[in-house]
Amino acid sequence: MKKDWIYLGILVAFGFLTACDDDDNDDEVDDSAIKSDVSLPCDNKCQSNEICVQDARGDRCIKGCERSFVYRAQGLIPTSVEICGDLTGDEDWQSPQPMTQVEEGVYVAKLPVSLGRHQYKFIVDGKWIPDPANEQRENDGQNGENSVIDHQCPFQPECVVDSDCPGEKNVCRAFQCECGCAAPQMCNADLSDCVSCISNDDCKNDSNGPVCVSGVCGCNSKEDCGGNQTCHESRCRLSCQEHHDCGDIANLGCYDEGCQPHPLDRKYFTFHPGNRDLSHMLWIHVAGDFNGWPTCSAAESHDEYRLKPKGDGSYETLWEHMPKGRHEYKYVICYDDFRNPSPGMTGDEWITPADADATANDGNGGFNGVYIGPNTTCDDDEFDWHDAVMYYAVVDRFFDGDPSNNSQVPNVSREIKNAGGQSWVISGQYEGGDFKGLTEKLSYIQDLGANAIWLSAPYDNRDVSGEASSEYDHHTYSGYHGYWPSPLNSDYSSPDNPSPEPKVESHYGTSEELRELIEKTHERGMKVIFDYVMNHVDANSALYQAHRGDGWFYDDYPPSPGMRFNDYLPVFNFTNDWARNWSVNDARWWAKHYGIDGYRLDAIKHVIPEEAKETPRWSQANWLMDLRNRLNQDIRNPAGGRFYMVGETFSYDEKYIKKFVDDQTKLDGQFDFPLKDKLCGQFFYEAATDILANFEVGNSYYYGANAIMTNFISNHDLPRAIHLANRQVGCTDGSDSASNGWTTDYVQPGEDNPVPYERLALAYAFLMTIPGIPLIYYGDEIGLAGGGDPDNRRSMIWDENQINARQKELRAKLKKLLRIRKEHKVLSRGKLTSVQTHNDDATWVYKMSGACQEEIYIGLNRSDEERRILDTAFPEGHYFDLVKDESVEIKKTNQEYGNVTIPPRSYIIYLKK
Numbered sequence: 001m002k003k004d005w006i007y008l009g010i011l012v013a014f015g016f017l018t019a020c021d022d023d024d025n026d027d028e029v030d031d032s033a034i035k036s037d038v039s040l041p042c043d044n045k046c047q048s049n050e051i052c053v054q055d056a057r058g059d060r061c062i063k064g065c066e067r068s069f070v071y072r073a074q075g076l077i078p079t080s081v082e083i084c085g086d087l088t089g090d091e092d093w094q095s096p097q098p099m100t101q102v103e104e105g106v107y108v109a110k111l112p113v114s115l116g117r118h119q120y121k122f123i124v125d126g127k128w129i130p131d132p133a134n135e136q137r138e139n140d141g142q143n144g145e146n147s148v149i150d151h152q153c154p155f156q157p158e159c160v161v162d163s164d165c166p167g168e169k170n171v172c173r174a175f176q177c178e179c180g181c182a183a184p185q186m187c188n189a190d191l192s193d194c195v196s197c198i199s200n201d202d203c204k205n206d207s208n209g210p211v212c213v214s215g216v217c218g219c220n221s222k223e224d225c226g227g228n229q230t231c232h233e234s235r236c237r238l239s240c241q242e243h244h245d246c247g248d249i250a251n252l253g254c255y256d257e258g259c260q261p262h263p264l265d266r267k268y269f270t271f272h273p274g275n276r277d278l279s280h281m282l283w284i285h286v287a288g289d290f291n292g293w294p295t296c297s298a299a300e301s302h303d304e305y306r307l308k309p310k311g312d313g314s315y316e317t318l319w320e321h322m323p324k325g326r327h328e329y330k331y332v333i334c335y336d337d338f339r340n341p342s343p344g345m346t347g348d349e350w351i352t353p354a355d356a357d358a359t360a361n362d363g364n365g366g367f368n369g370v371y372i373g374p375n376t377t378c379d380d381d382e383f384d385w386h387d388a389v390m391y392y393a394v395v396d397r398f399f400d401g402d403p404s405n406n407s408q409v410p411n412v413s414r415e416i417k418n419a420g421g422q423s424w425v426i427s428g429q430y431e432g433g434d435f436k437g438l439t440e441k442l443s444y445i446q447d448l449g450a451n452a453i454w455l456s457a458p459y460d461n462r463d464v465s466g467e468a469s470s471e472y473d474h475h476t477y478s479g480y481h482g483y484w485p486s487p488l489n490s491d492y493s494s495p496d497n498p499s500p501e502p503k504v505e506s507h508y509g510t511s512e513e514l515r516e517l518i519e520k521t522h523e524r525g526m527k528v529i530f531d532y533v534m535n536h537v538d539a540n541s542a543l544y545q546a547h548r549g550d551g552w553f554y555d556d557y558p559p560s561p562g563m564r565f566n567d568y569l570p571v572f573n574f575t576n577d578w579a580r581n582w583s584v585n586d587a588r589w590w591a592k593h594y595g596i597d598g599y600r601l602d603a604i605k606h607v608i609p610e611e612a613k614e615t616p617r618w619s620q621a622n623w624l625m626d627l628r629n630r631l632n633q634d635i636r637n638p639a640g641g642r643f644y645m646v647g648e649t650f651s652y653d654e655k656y657i658k659k660f661v662d663d664q665t666k667l668d669g670q671f672d673f674p675l676k677d678k679l680c681g682q683f684f685y686e687a688a689t690d691i692l693a694n695f696e697v698g699n700s701y702y703y704g705a706n707a708i709m710t711n712f713i714s715n716h717d718l719p720r721a722i723h724l725a726n727r728q729v730g731c732t733d734g735s736d737s738a739s740n741g742w743t744t745d746y747v748q749p750g751e752d753n754p755v756p757y758e759r760l761a762l763a764y765a766f767l768m769t770i771p772g773i774p775l776i777y778y779g780d781e782i783g784l785a786g787g788g789d790p791d792n793r794r795s796m797i798w799d800e801n802q803i804n805a806r807q808k809e810l811r812a813k814l815k816k817l818l819r820i821r822k823e824h825k826v827l828s829r830g831k832l833t834s835v836q837t838h839n840d841d842a843t844w845v846y847k848m849s850g851a852c853q854e855e856i857y858i859g860l861n862r863s864d865e866e867r868r869i870l871d872t873a874f875p876e877g878h879y880f881d882l883v884k885d886e887s888v889e890i891k892k893t894n895q896e897y898g899n900v901t902i903p904p905r906s907y908i909i910y911l912k913k
Contacts, residue, residue, distance in 0.1 A: 049153065051112045053088050062088055064114035065153040068160045068175070071122050072133065073105035078125045081107040085120025085146070088112065096123055103161050115153060119146035133174065139800040143399070143440075188215055205889075207877055209236040232258030243268075243318065244310075253318070267371060270316045270355050271307055271331050280335045283307075284315055287350075288329025288371070290322060296334035296348045307331070326705050328360055328368035329353065357833070358698030370698055383451075385640040385668070385708050387828045388527065388773045389818055391450035393438055394716060395458065395508050396480040397795045398778060401436030405509055411465045413475035419744035426742055426791045428465075428477035433795070435509035439517045446524050448781060448811070449818025452773070453521060454600050456716075457482030457531040458514055459590075460503040462538035462568070469565045472738035479538075480507070481716070481793070482531060483602065484569060486538035489546040492585035502589065518594055527639055529598035529646075530590060534583050534623065535606045536569040543582075544570055552579040563606040574607065574623045584626045588634060591643070598644030604660055604667070605649045624666050632664075644668050646710050646773075650717065652677050652732060654702060661703045669709040672772065675699055676712055680731035682844075683763040683862050684724050689844045690837040696770060697834050711767050712775035713760070720792050722749060722783035725756035725763070735788030746787040751804040755864075757783050758905035761813040762860060765907040768817040769827045769848060769858045781814050782807040820882045820909060826854040836873040843902065845873040855912040856882070861902035871898035878913040 042052040046061035053062055071081050082096035099107035099122075119138060121128050130137055131147035140146045157175030159165050165177035168187040172178070179187040186202075188195045195215025197203050202217065203210050209219035209231070218234040219225050225236035237258035238246060246252035246259035253260065269286050285305040287293045299305045307315035331351045338347030352359060356369025400406065407430065414427040425431075438455070445453060461479030463486070468475055479486075482505065490498040504511050521528050537544050537553075549555060553570040554563075563571045574580040591599065601607075607623050628645065635643050642663060647670045649657050654674045660667050678695045681687030703709055714721035719729045719740060726749055735741055749756050760783055767774040779786075779796055782803055786792035797803055821827050830851035837844050842863045849855040857874055861867045871893055879888040888910060893899055902908055 053112055062112070062114045063153075064088075064112060064151065065155050066110050067113040067149075067151055067155045068157060069099070069109045069111065069120070069131075070133070070160060070172075071099060071107040071124070071131070073107075077101075077105045080123075080125055082123040083109050083111070083120055084123060085118055087114070087118050087120060089114040089116065089118070103163065106161055108160060113149075113151045113155075115151055117148065117150050119148055121146055137800065139798075143798050145800065205878075207236070209234070230258050232260070267319045267322045268316060269307060269319060269329075269331075269353070270310075270314060271351075272314045272354065276333075278333070280337070282334045282336055282338070284331055284333045286317065286319070286329055287332050288327055288368075290319075290327050290329070294332075296332065296338040299332070299334065322371070323705070326702065327371045328362075329356075329371060330362075330368055357831075358694075360698065360702070383525070383527070383640050384829075385642060385644050385773065386771065387822070387825055388452040388640075388644075389450045389768075389821065390452045390454055390529075390710060390773050390775045391445050391448070391778065392454040392456075392715065392775060393445070393778045394433070394456045394481065394793055395435065395438060396431055396433040396456070396482075397793050398433040399437030399441050399796060399798065400432035400434060401438070401440045402434050402509060402513075403432065405434055405507060406430070406432045407507065409463065409465050409478035411476055412478045413742075415742065417744045420747035422747050424785070424794055426794075428475055428480070428790055430478055430480045430507050431795050434507070435513040435517045439513075439520050442517075442520055442524060442526070446526060447815070448776070449815055449822065450776060451525065451822075452527040452529065452597070454529050454775075455531065457485065457533050457602070458504050458508060459485045459487065459533070461505050461507075462486050462540060464540065466566060466568055468737055470737055472736070473741070475737065475742060477790070479505075483533055484538050485533050485536075486541040487543045487586065489542040490586070492582060492589070495585050495589065496592070498585075498589055502586065515594060518596060522595075527597040527644075529600055529644060530594075530596050531602060532587055532590070532599045533602045534572065534587065535563060535603050536565065536571045539568045539570055547579070551576045552582075560606065571606075580623050580626060583623060584630055587627055588630050591631065592634060597639050598646070598668075601645060601647045601667070603650075604647035604670075605651070605656075624660065628665055628667075642668055644708070646670060649673070650734075654699070658703050661707050663704070663706045663708075669703065669707050669773070671715070671775070672699075672709045672711050675709075675772075677731050679713065679763055679766060680724055683759055683766070683860075684727060685731065688837075688839045689842055689860075689862070690839060693834045693837045693844050693846065697832060709772045710775050711770070711772040712777070713763055713767070714780060714792070715775070715777050716793055717789060718792065719788055720746070720784060720786040721760055721763075721777070721780045722756050722785060723787065725759040725783075726753075729787075735792065737789055740788035741791050743787060743791070746785050746791060748785040748804070749783070749806070751806045754806055754809075755905065757806040757810045759862070761810055762862060762905055762907055764814050765817055765858070765909070766860060768814075768821045769856070769909065770832055771828060771830070774821075776814070781811045783810050816883065824852070824854055824856060824882070824911065826850075826852040826856055830854075836870055838867075838870060841867045843867050843869060845869060857908075857910045857912065859900065859902050859908040859910075861904065861906055864904050866901055866903050868897040869900040869902065871895060874898065874900060874910070875912070879910040880913060882909040882911055883907070 042059040042061055046052050049063055050061040051064050051066065053060055069083050081099040083099055084093050084096045086093050097109055097111060099109040102108050121130055130145045134147045136148045137145040138148050159172035159175060159177050162170065162172050165172050169177040169179050170187060171180040186195060186198060188198050197212040197215060197217050200210060200212050203212050206217035208217045209224055211219050211224050213220060213234050219231040219236050222231050225231055228239050229236045230239040237260060239257060240246050240254035240259050241257070243253045245254055253266070271284055283306045285294065285299045285307065291305060294302065294305060307317045310316050331353055333349040333351065335347050341347035352367045353369035356371065358370040359367040360370050362368045409430065412429040414425065414429045417424055417426055459482065461482060462484035465476040465478060466484065468477065488500050488502060490500055490502055492498050504514050518528050544553060547553065551573060554573050555570065557564055558571045572579050572583060587599065604624065631643050645667050647660050647667045649660060649670055650673065651657055652673050657670045657673065661670060675696070678692045682689060682692040714724065717735055719733060723729050723746055724731065782797065784794060784797065786794050826848050830848040833847050833849065835845040835847055835857065843859065843861045845857060845859045847855060847857045859869055874890045876890055876892050879890060881888050890898065890900060
């Protein structure tokens, strides 16, 4: 029997049967009984397909056999690991059984298990957890999960621990010997390392070269490469003397006699004159925001601005050290009369570049070309907001971790709905979620793949019910959402020590519990942003009562009617210096006192309404710029180089949204409503694929080179994403509580209807492979149902038995997409280039490149049928399928369609090797 010695001391006699719970057990276990070969009284009675068990029911034979359980430490090595479960088929769980550490951080138990399905957990230093290596789980009835096995006999694993796996397959996972290398790499036993090749045979068809050089396909000399190639840095590359020898001069240049990708800060500008008469041309130059838009006069003494004749009638220049991000430019032809132009002539001609990544309105009835470079480099592993994935948790609707703080506001609407065999609650009432609950579920959010959490406003709120803002909605609400702040009349004479100190919402917990939530989040390497509400306060608040009538608030309606959401929510008058300074001090205090990493600023467009800017005071009364200035001064060295501020401007006008974005003086970014509209039309309806493609190519940097927008599909103000995907609501539909917030129209699509879940996963594939911070609204990872506000704020479902198979598939797909985004930062930091759209087939292929030394191709198919991709979409060569974790080779077929197919309503993500 293989390695029986490692199991000595593992099997425990079952004479201590109790319900397996969290209480301490003072009974002592006889260590002498902990042996796998101990004879029990019923041993001789058991048949060959049975095993003997002795417990409180006496000694007995059960149909089953011994099974090994393995726990591998995640990080710190624990001092104690036990296992507990219903492994012998009893209703009550056995006593916790100790596991033995057989290798560093590896604990094993070999126990008798009856045939069939069983649940179990590990107890690691007193903490009960499911088996991290077993993805099969079920709800444990206590807001957690048990691990599940389907036990069959004989149980004959290939291995239990890594030492059972000599040779190249040197790790034991799921009881099988595997190579410890991620595909497509292989184990090299001699090097004890993961390599791309072991012998030259592994490199026969590799474009880098036919020789295995230190575990990587390449070359040792020019002779290894053959043809017109040379060996450059151990890789076969097209031999060259100048950039033009490389053909694709926009992407490749000649470096050390080998064609290589240009450094990230180089840009080739190319101009084709077509039929234009250039007989009187002196030169042509490039003018853009990166060189000051030089006119002919300014460019006369700057030869480096000029494009040189290529010899085929076109002109080009290689621009060194292009600044990162988005830049606009034009080509300028300077004619021989530009110094003394003829009547009616200007002597120059400004031309929209045909080689631009995108175009933008130049403000004079024409268009500038747009160059889109990488938005950042990949020099380190420090947190960068470009790489953030945001999870929005409405505190009250997430998880109830402390029932003692549950209470309700009188006279608030709450209705139980029944439709389609389902039952759910639509509520304007507090439902119990709190800070403790969020702290308990941080592991869930992190396991999903998010690394930043947006919390609904945690400030003390209005304590009485309020009517809806819509005259058509006759329901009443509480302040469960956090948008009815009721601040104290705090004195900020000492900014760090206000008197009295602001209060958190008691329904959510205490100040200490909020601080613990933030600390625990930071311990996991995750960031926290608060929702901050600055437009208005509760009429019952101490602050309003103290300053009513003294100019701090608009006691009647403000300049813009849209600024006031209800009579009981008076609006700040930020033309009043005292009011504006108080609000800025308050926002600064919450940020510093709790050590958060950013703000989501609610209804930012109402703080400086367009309608109010006619008054002279508004030019000085910029609340947003005052706040940014204070935070820049007082929060030093913030995570990711910035205290991230994202605004909510509910508008589909990108020009209007852009007005508030400037990472130095205003917002770092906004929620991208225009992108959400285009995304919805592309993936959920029948919009042509090139509409989204053309939009997104320019949109990535439309808001400025340093802007970081937040991309989303749905949020707390809109119907749930699953109903967009199910085509029940339109792409720009909002919440009308009278018609879509309190109805039975929005039932959860069943598992017999995969279409909306697949469409939603496809939309997420897009969000997770483009620049910007993707937002996951809590519950959207399982396609949680819900119409308008407040139906879109149903309580999060934690019972896995209440989640159908399609919901679980959607969550699994999203987790995989987030893992891919995390491991390949070119998806968040690189440049998007549209490769191919095919409107009839509703497919789009684009690539992310220009950062992190990677190039990834993404193919999307919104059709209800499998589609083949045009042969021109992918360069021939080797790829790695990041979704399926397998190697792919693409060869030209000399036909219209290539050998790449995408399933219906699905996607592919290929890493170019």
